[in-house]
Amino acid sequence: xxxxxxxxxxREAVRRAILDAARDLFVSEGFQNVSIRKIAERIEYSPGAxxxxxxxxxxxxxxxxxxGFRLLGDPSGHDETATTPLDRLRAxxxxxxxxxxxxxxxxxxxxxxxxxxxxxxxxxxFAFAREKxxxxxxxxxxxxxxxxxxxxxxxxxxxxxxxxxxxxxAVTRLSDRLQPGENAxxxxxxxxxxxxxxxxxxxxxxxxxxxxxxxxxRPADVKAS
Amino acid sequence: xxxxxxxxxxREAVRRAILDAARDLFVSEGFQNVSIRKIAERIEYSPGAxxxxxxxxxxxxxxxxxxGFRLLGDPSGHDETATTPLDRLRAxxxxxxxxxxxxxxxxxxxxxxxxxxxxxxxxxxFAFAREKxxxxxxxxxxxxxxxxxxxxxxxxxxxxxxxxxxxxxAVTRLSDRLQPGENAxxxxxxxxxxxxxxxxxxxxxxxxxxxxxxxxxRPADVKAS
DNA sequence: TGAACTGTGTGAACAGTGTTCACCAGAATA
DNA sequence: TATTCTGGTGAACACTGTTCACACAGTTCA
Numbered sequence: 001x002x003x004x005x006x007x008x009x010x011r012e013a014v015r016r017a018i019l020d021a022a023r024d025l026f027v028s029e030g031f032q033n034v035s036i037r038k039i040a041e042r043i044e045y046s047p048g049a050x051x052x053x054x055x056x057x058x059x060x061x062x063x064x065x066x067x068g069f070r071l072l073g074d075p076s077g078h079d080e081t082a083t084t085p086l087d088r089l090r091a092x093x094x095x096x097x098x099x100x101x102x103x104x105x106x107x108x109x110x111x112x113x114x115x116x117x118x119x120x121x122x123x124x125x126f127a128f129a130r131e132k133x134x135x136x137x138x139x140x141x142x143x144x145x146x147x148x149x150x151x152x153x154x155x156x157x158x159x160x161x162x163x164x165x166x167x168x169x170a171v172t173r174l175s176d177r178l179q180p181g182e183n184a185x186x187x188x189x190x191x192x193x194x195x196x197x198x199x200x201x202x203x204x205x206x207x208x209x210x211x212x213x214x215x216x217x218r219p220a221d222v223k224a225s
Numbered sequence: 226x227x228x229x230x231x232x233x234x235x236r237e238a239v240r241r242a243i244l245d246a247a248r249d250l251f252v253s254e255g256f257q258n259v260s261i262r263k264i265a266e267r268i269e270y271s272p273g274a275x276x277x278x279x280x281x282x283x284x285x286x287x288x289x290x291x292x293g294f295r296l297l298g299d300p301s302g303h304d305e306t307a308t309t310p311l312d313r314l315r316a317x318x319x320x321x322x323x324x325x326x327x328x329x330x331x332x333x334x335x336x337x338x339x340x341x342x343x344x345x346x347x348x349x350x351f352a353f354a355r356e357k358x359x360x361x362x363x364x365x366x367x368x369x370x371x372x373x374x375x376x377x378x379x380x381x382x383x384x385x386x387x388x389x390x391x392x393x394x395a396v397t398r399l400s401d402r403l404q405p406g407e408n409a410x411x412x413x414x415x416x417x418x419x420x421x422x423x424x425x426x427x428x429x430x431x432x433x434x435x436x437x438x439x440x441x442x443r444p445a446d447v448k449a450s
Numbered sequence: 451t452g453a454a455c456t457g458t459g460t461g462a463a464c465a466g467t468g469t470t471c472a473c474c475a476g477a478a479t480a
Numbered sequence: 481t482a483t484t485c486t487g488g489t490g491a492a493c494a495c496t497g498t499t500c501a502c503a504c505a506g507t508t509c510a
Contacts, residue, residue: 003507004234004450036497046460048470048499057497059376112337112396120401160412168393173335176345186431187385193430194386198423205418206411228478234484260467271489273470283466 001076015053017043022060023067027105031061047076062118068106069128072099085142090192092136093162097188100170108174111167132220150202157207165191228352237327242280247285248292250332281353286334288341293331294353297324312366317361318387322413325395333399336392357382375427382432390416394406
């Protein structure tokens with residue numbers, strides 16, 4: 001009675017072929033220029049057939065964004081020489097910035113683009129993103145424990161501070177808004193150092209409760225608001 | 226012999242009508258959802274007619290981006306209570322962030338979007354952007370002169386540091402990537418204070434020569450590279 | 451083995467997109 | 481008045497995402 005299983009396998013194979021073709025086109029041409037027809041042509045299916053596997057084009061890109069988070073979390077290429085908490089913190093966000101350079105299409109899809117509503121709407125569903133964040137928040141906590149960062153800081157807010165800074169650099173670079181003389185890599189380094197120096201200066205932050213946890217585990221004052 | 230003038234006026238009036246219609250649709254529907262046909266319908270012209278006024282849809286949005294810079298530079302709504310250089314610095318970037326909230330469509334078009342190539346390609350042509358930047362750089366210089374910021378800092382690099390931080394916050398907010406508990410306004414304040422504290426801590430920056438000036442006026446080492 | 455059923459790919463169609471172009475009316479010019 | 485020119489029209493082209501009736505293949509059951 002292996003028929004059901006084989007059918008399942010066949011289905012999964014076509015699904016994968018769609019995603020592979022979509023990824024190739026997406027990485028080389030950018031997501032705006034990928035059409036259902038181009039994907040279908042590449043896997044030698046008719047355009048309508050894809051709708052038996054994905055309810056819409058958006059959902060194909062939602063699946064690709066998931067792939068992007070897997071790629072970002074991939075430990076290959078991680079800096080293993082970083083041993084102190086502070087070095088590991090730098091390495092983590094350095095890697096994040098480098099991801100935006102190596103995989104600009106994925107980066108845009110995951111952190112910038114507004115044209116695939118599913119990604120924004122179901123952002124909290126990305127398990128890989130949550131896992132990655134938890135890892136980095138742990139490193140930040142280690143920096144606090146080791147005294148490299150003030151104990152008054154909320155690790156989740158520190159995470160956001162670094163994230164938005166580097167997203168800003170990446171967006172400015174990817175959208176080609178830098179002046180001819182400016183260097184994005186140097187700017188990324190500066191933003192990293194600047195944020196770090198700011199955090200260590202003991203400035204008090206306004207942001208609260210950006211801890212990534214189910215609502216039930218949140219502090220009462222947050223649930224109330 | 227007022228015929229030529231009247232023809233010129235007529236042409237300009239239609240051009241303006243196109244831009245007005247485009248702006249209305251653009252602000253209410255977002256730029257991805259504005260089509261040449263919708264603009265044409267609104268001004269009761271045929272779609273083809275628009276191509277007598279703008280060579281392509283991109284050019285209409287290039288003109289709108291120009292309008293966006295005018296809007297950003299508009300002194301109405303400026304904080305006049307800010308008197309010290311540092312307060313004026315805060316006010317300037319606060320206003321920049323608020324612009325991203327008040328005019329998200331314009332903000333995206335001007336600082337984020339990659340789908341209107343003309344804006345990226347001809348970014349240095351935006352006179353309004355250059356003028357606005359020069360004003361803020363002057364305020365930064367005043368902060369350095371008054372001792373509020375270290376004398377070792379390059380004002381243009383300081384400008385970029387604040388810009389990218391707030392662009393990061395704005396992008397994260399506009400693309401709906403914030404966690405439920407997070408507050409973008411607080412985050413913007415934190416990024417501002419954090420960057421400021423970092424700059425005042427005397428950290429040395431890597432970035433160089435992001436001065437906005439014609440090539441001829443640039444330092445020799447920049448021209449050489 | 452033959453009939454019925456089911457899943458799935460096809461291909462046409464719909465409604466939309468940006469852009470081009472032959473045509474033609476009306477205004478400007480001679 | 482006759483000619484020239486400018487500029488809008490509307491059809492067409494080549495795309496886009498999506499839907500759907502149809503047909504065919506593989507599976508199940510008698």
